[in-house]
Amino acid sequence: MKVKVNRSAAKALKEMLAQEEAQGKxxxxxxxxxxxxxxxxxxxxxxPTENDxxxxxxxxIDFIIEKGNEYLENIWIQYFQVPxxxxxxxxxxxxxHHHH
Structure with a gap:
């Protein structure tokens, strides 16, 4: 299993992880x-649980992935600000894919 993250997403995710409500998650x-x-x-x-x-x-950046889910094998997370x-x-x- 692999997770790739673009630079913009990494910056945004790290900022979210630094917030108090994200502590320990x-x-x-x-x-x-x-x-x-x-x-x-x-x-x-x-x-994470025993199924992850x-x-x-x-x-x-560490991510929780459900074990054995073929749809989660090679995920790429991107964040764009333009357009x-x-x-x-x-x-x-x-x-x-999914646009979030």
Whole structure:
């Protein structure tokens, strides 16, 4: 399992993790819905359970990933501010994405 994060997303995520309500928590990447050939993803602050694995991203941010979920194998998290503020979570290997 791999998680890649672009520089803008890494900066925004690290700022969120520095807030008091995030203390002791990590970001969970999860599937919100699956429609035939594609999935929708989201992020939330959470703590890992026995059904999870913690994966360190290429930007040294740890993420909680559900074990054995093929849709979460290779996640790419991006944050854009132009032309509008937008989070994009994709799985390039499977062609699955979600604009958050």
């Amino acid at each position: 990590l970001f969970r990447v999860y599937v919100t819905n699956v429609h035939g050939d594609h999935a929708h993803y989201d992020l939330m602050l959470d703590t 694995t913690v994966v360190s991203s290429d930007k040294e 509008q503020e937008e989070w994009v979570i994709t799985n390039p290997a499977m062609g699955h």
